Amino acid sequence: MLLLNLDEKSREPKYHQVLEGIRSRIEDRTLLPGERLPSTRRLAETLGVHRSTIALAYQELWSLDFLDLRPGARARVRERLQIVTTVDRTAKSLIEWQATASKASESALNSHRLVSPVTKGDESLPAISFRSLDMDHRLFPLENFRSCLTRITKKHGAALLGYGDHAGFLPLRESIARRLQCHSISVTADEIMITSGAQQAIDLVFRMLASPGRAVAIESLTYSHMLPLLRLSGLQPIEIPIRSDGMDLEYLERMIGKEKPALIYTMPTFHNPTGVSTDQAHRERLLSICERHRIPILEDAFEEEMKYFGKVVLPIKSMDSRRIVIYCGTFSKVLFPGVRIGWIAAERECIERLVGIRCFSDLAPNTILQAAMDEFCRNGYYDRHINRMHRIYRRRMQTAVRALREFISPEWAEWTDPSGGYLIWLKLKPVSTPAPDWKSLFAAHGVQVAHGRQFFFSDPGDTYFRLSISTLDEEEIVEGVRRLSRALDHAYAKNQY
Amino acid sequence: MLLLNLDEKSREPKYHQVLEGIRSRIEDRTLLPGERLPSTRRLAETLGVHRSTIALAYQELWSLDFLDLRPGARARVRERLQIVTTVDRTAKSLIEWQATASKASESALNSHRLVSPVTKGDESLPAISFRSLDMDHRLFPLENFRSCLTRITKKHGAALLGYGDHAGFLPLRESIARRLQCHSISVTADEIMITSGAQQAIDLVFRMLASPGRAVAIESLTYSHMLPLLRLSGLQPIEIPIRSDGMDLEYLERMIGKEKPALIYTMPTFHNPTGVSTDQAHRERLLSICERHRIPILEDAFEEEMKYFGKVVLPIKSMDSRRIVIYCGTFSKVLFPGVRIGWIAAERECIERLVGIRCFSDLAPNTILQAAMDEFCRNGYYDRHINRMHRIYRRRMQTAVRALREFISPEWAEWTDPSGGYLIWLKLKPVSTPAPDWKSLFAAHGVQVAHGRQFFFSDPGDTYFRLSISTLDEEEIVEGVRRLSRALDHAYAKNQY
Numbered sequence: 005m006l007l008l009n010l011d012e013k014s015r016e017p018k019y020h021q022v023l024e025g026i027r028s029r030i031e032d033r034t035l036l037p038g039e040r041l042p043s044t045r046r047l048a049e050t051l052g053v054h055r056s057t058i059a060l061a062y063q064e065l066w067s068l069d070f071l072d073l074r075p076g077a078r079a080r081v082r083e084r085l086q087i088v089t090t091v092d093r094t095a096k097s098l099i100e101w102q103a104t105a106s107k108a109s110e111s112a113l114n115s116h117r118l119v120s121p122v123t124k125g126d127e128s129l130p131a132i133s134f135r136s137l138d139m140d141h142r143l144f145p146l147e148n149f150r151s152c153l154t155r156i157t158k159k160h161g162a163a164l165l166g167y168g169d170h171a172g173f174l175p176l177r178e179s180i181a182r183r184l185q186c187h188s189i190s191v192t193a194d195e196i197m198i199t200s201g202a203q204q205a206i207d208l209v210f211r212m213l214a215s216p217g218r219a220v221a222i223e224s225l226t227y228s229h230m231l232p233l234l235r236l237s238g239l240q241p242i243e244i245p246i247r248s249d250g251m252d253l254e255y256l257e258r259m260i261g262k263e264k265p266a267l268i269y270t271m272p273t274f275h276n277p278t279g280v281s282t283d284q285a286h287r288e289r290l291l292s293i294c295e296r297h298r299i300p301i302l303e304d305a306f307e308e309e310m311k312y313f314g315k316v317v318l319p320i321k322s323m324d325s326r327r328i329v330i331y332c333g334t335f336s337k338v339l340f341p342g343v344r345i346g347w348i349a350a351e352r353e354c355i356e357r358l359v360g361i362r363c364f365s366d367l368a369p370n371t372i373l374q375a376a377m378d379e380f381c382r383n384g385y386y387d388r389h390i391n392r393m394h395r396i397y398r399r400r401m402q403t404a405v406r407a408l409r410e411f412i413s414p415e416w417a418e419w420t421d422p423s424g425g426y427l428i429w430l431k432l433k434p435v436s437t438p439a440p441d442w443k444s445l446f447a448a449h450g451v452q453v454a455h456g457r458q459f460f461f462s463d464p465g466d467t468y469f470r471l472s473i474s475t476l477d478e479e480e481i482v483e484g485v486r487r488l489s490r491a492l493d494h495a496y497a498k499n500q501y
Numbered sequence: 502m503l504l505l506n507l508d509e510k511s512r513e514p515k516y517h518q519v520l521e522g523i524r525s526r527i528e529d530r531t532l533l534p535g536e537r538l539p540s541t542r543r544l545a546e547t548l549g550v551h552r553s554t555i556a557l558a559y560q561e562l563w564s565l566d567f568l569d570l571r572p573g574a575r576a577r578v579r580e581r582l583q584i585v586t587t588v589d590r591t592a593k594s595l596i597e598w599q600a601t602a603s604k605a606s607e608s609a610l611n612s613h614r615l616v617s618p619v620t621k622g623d624e625s626l627p628a629i630s631f632r633s634l635d636m637d638h639r640l641f642p643l644e645n646f647r648s649c650l651t652r653i654t655k656k657h658g659a660a661l662l663g664y665g666d667h668a669g670f671l672p673l674r675e676s677i678a679r680r681l682q683c684h685s686i687s688v689t690a691d692e693i694m695i696t697s698g699a700q701q702a703i704d705l706v707f708r709m710l711a712s713p714g715r716a717v718a719i720e721s722l723t724y725s726h727m728l729p730l731l732r733l734s735g736l737q738p739i740e741i742p743i744r745s746d747g748m749d750l751e752y753l754e755r756m757i758g759k760e761k762p763a764l765i766y767t768m769p770t771f772h773n774p775t776g777v778s779t780d781q782a783h784r785e786r787l788l789s790i791c792e793r794h795r796i797p798i799l800e801d802a803f804e805e806e807m808k809y810f811g812k813v814v815l816p817i818k819s820m821d822s823r824r825i826v827i828y829c830g831t832f833s834k835v836l837f838p839g840v841r842i843g844w845i846a847a848e849r850e851c852i853e854r855l856v857g858i859r860c861f862s863d864l865a866p867n868t869i870l871q872a873a874m875d876e877f878c879r880n881g882y883y884d885r886h887i888n889r890m891h892r893i894y895r896r897r898m899q900t901a902v903r904a905l906r907e908f909i910s911p912e913w914a915e916w917t918d919p920s921g922g923y924l925i926w927l928k929l930k931p932v933s934t935p936a937p938d939w940k941s942l943f944a945a946h947g948v949q950v951a952h953g954r955q956f957f958f959s960d961p962g963d964t965y966f967r968l969s970i971s972t973l974d975e976e977e978i979v980e981g982v983r984r985l986s987r988a989l990d991h992a993y994a995k996n997q998y
């Protein structure tokens with residue numbers, strides 16, 4: 005006799021409780037394949053529910069492949085479940101995945117493991133992390149975004165849930181075009197496509213170019229994901245040294261003379277990892293070099309919105325009268341990264357080609373979050389949020405720079421003076437050999453930084469750290485710099501003996 | 502003097518009205534670069550608002566780069582806007598994108614244009630479309646999904662808006678693992694990754710394999726996106742003919758003897774475009790061939806859930822004791838495609854490698870929709886929806902098959918007898934040369950079908966059409982088949998003269 009526990013007070017419908025009860029008994033093999041269940045009438049009487057409740061549960065169990073139902077016969081547990089139990093969960097795969105995977109994907113795997121390390125510090129002292137370029141969750145305008153989500157599901161209804169535009173939700177592309185005007189970029193909605201963050205934007209551009217032997221000029225040092233990204237598309241990097249005022253343009257011109265790259269990738273504003281921005285003259289010169297040689301520029305403007313200090317330098321794209329600049333931006337570094345919405349602004353034909361690739365790589369972005377983000381922009385929430393972020397981070401960055409001056413001796417390190425964004429780049433003075441294990445040293449002092457190594461293609465000789473203040477408030481910043489100071493003091497004090 | 506129209510009754514905050522008023526005047530060049538704005542005091546008096554309202558508007562305009570603000574001086578319109586107006590919007594790009602783009606991306610572009618055609622029919626007769634494999638929006642359980650969205654934003658808060666797990670939201674992976682048990686697939690959450698639809702799942706697997714000269718065995722005919730997808734990763738197709746009972750396994754073995762593919766891609770259940778499912782014996786034989794040769798199988802189970810007729814055949818993955826099957830599924834073909842959520846179930850090491858690639862291609866999926874979908878599953882809405890879909894499509898497919906028998910003469914065509922899903926594959930009898938322009942002929946009769954051509958790599962000789970009933974109700978199906986019948990009658994009547 006089948007006894008099931010029905011919870012009278014539960015909000016879960018009765019039929020579903022019956023369904024789950026039987027399902028779990030089949031799964032734990034209390035009910036065996038081939039076994040007959042009671043008739044719907046009988047079970048209904050036993051459980052004190054209406055017969056249709058049992059019939060519905062049986063029908064769903066049939067549709068879930070748990071039962072065989074035949075007119076006039078009692079329901080039976082399906083034979084199929086025997087197969088599940090024969091799968092040996094400890095068996096190793098017949099496939100050697102390492103041999104099956106390409107070299108490029110091997111490189112992605114290793115980099116993935118590198119950039120996602122789990123750093124365990126002293127458990128009694130929760131670490132302050134300057135490592136992450138995530139956003140400060142405490143500043144997320146969640147309520148506003150939630151109200152936008154609710155509003156758009158009411159406004160657009162089921163249309164939100166069907167396949168969307170391959171290029172992205174048109175009203176959002178219009179909102180972005182409008183927003184780009186604030187940065188003096190003049191494009192229309194059909195010169196914009198929505199991507200799954202700036203990361204997909206770069207990946208799509210690289211996939212568009214991917215041909216054997218092709219090369220892309222990049223700043224050296226650069227975004228830590230760049231090398232695996234290039235490798236995945238089979239592109240070669242041409243490294244252009246970066247100086248305190250940006251990419252070395254003389255070097256670039258000489259390189260172009262030797263080997264013309266298919267593209268130049270640059271982060272002119274708040275460069276990652278150094279935080280440096282190039283000036284107007286540098287941008288004009290880079291643009292003019294690329295126009296002369298007809299080389300497209302991929303301008304990565306991931307922190308464009310975070311210009312909260314002094315004079316603004318305009319994006320290269322704003323001067324792009326000859327349409328050679330592919331500009332990519334994102335909501336991730338000012339609003340919230342979790343919606344995964346970035347964009348590309350480029351000439352129409354270029355956009356059409358990129359949309360063609362996206363159509364085969366992941367078809368289209370989801371419409372729901374795009375519509376919610378559009379609503380968020382159109383209601384003025386986005387402008388207001390940026391304003392708030394500017395006020396907050398102007399203070400936070402001032403605090404960080406002041407704390408560095410106060411606590412970090414110039415005999416230990418020097419660092420960049422950022423004009424916005426979240427990043428400070430720290431260069432250490434030489435320390436006695438053997439150099440300390442920095443990661444353990446910092447962990448012991450309850451602080452985390454990003455080691456500079458990951459941003460170089462080859463060993464830079466010196467030791468660098470990237471400090472990101474994106475997730476920390478003023479108090480945390482000051483305490484973090486204090487801990488950094490104690491760690492460095494420890495390293496350099498040893499140095500003197 | 503600056504006159505702005507403030508709407509007292511508007512819900513838009515005053516400061517925002519001021520901001521927008523000034524912005525539009527700058528954009529339409531009523532206010533020119535360099536021009537001074539009134540002091541905050543003066544403008545506040547003119548407009549009858551508090552001075553802080555104007556100050557806030559000016560500050561936001563500054564943060565949006567429209568104004569220069571200096572202490573003690575009046576606000577000025579920024580010079581930068583001149584640059585915008587110097588961009589000639591008709592200028593052609595200096596870059597020849599066609600030469601810059603790779604051949605593979607060119608192929609993607611052309612296929613993209615092919616698969617997204619705009620078919621204009623007789624305007625007076627709105628077309629009934631058997632062409633799309635979109636879902637019937639009328640069946641979307643929007644209210645339930647909306648309630649899940651609201652609930653999870655309250656439950657998880659800001660955590661939803663930060664960067665998420667590269668492999669996907671863990672609770673959803675658990676829900677999918679549980680759901681896969683219904684298909685006798687026994688995997689744990691760490692053997693699952695979430696993708697942006699089944700499309701990204703296939704793309705990631707192909708990118709993992711991509712090495713020059715490598716080949717993938719595919720059914721010929723197959724999913725129309727397959728060729729551009731393979732090309733994007735630089736993989737070669739090995740075509741294995743498909744017969745009425747599935748992939749020709751003798752042919753496959755002979756091919757493997759000549760050239761071992763890196764992977765075999767197959768759609769054993771409701772194959773696209775034919776709608777055919779292979780039987781248990783065929784699946785066992787395919788698995789055993791691949792185990793013997795150590796070739797991974799990519800099992801595309803995009804319509805697995807739509808088994809609404811008779812005896813169920815289990816997925817190949819359910820028998821995968823040697824862990825060689827990479828199984829991909831999606832919510833798109835039973836629930837709604839717009840959330841763009843699919844998944845891959847495979848051995849842990851394989852999943853880790855795929856996540857490594859995703860980490861560089863688009864970082865991570867958004868967490869919000871994953872959490873909402875998880876809530877949807879855990880509340881029993883998903884099971885209930887599938888049940889409803891089964892009831893509805895069992896009837897719709899019966900109606901379609903009945904209508905075909907009634908209205909389409911066996912002298913015109915023959916078609917497959919589907920055991921579920923949405924697709925019927927129609928093969929026409931030879932028609933007099935020259936064959937009619939089918940697209941125009943069908944358009945003239947107010948009906949659309951997918952031409953079979955796009956599913957073949959080379960000219961199949963015969964004429965095929967794929968009929969999808971996924972967006973049509975019973976009445977529309979019957980009327981659509983009637984129109985199809987009239988069009989065919991027209992073509993074959995001519996045939997006799």
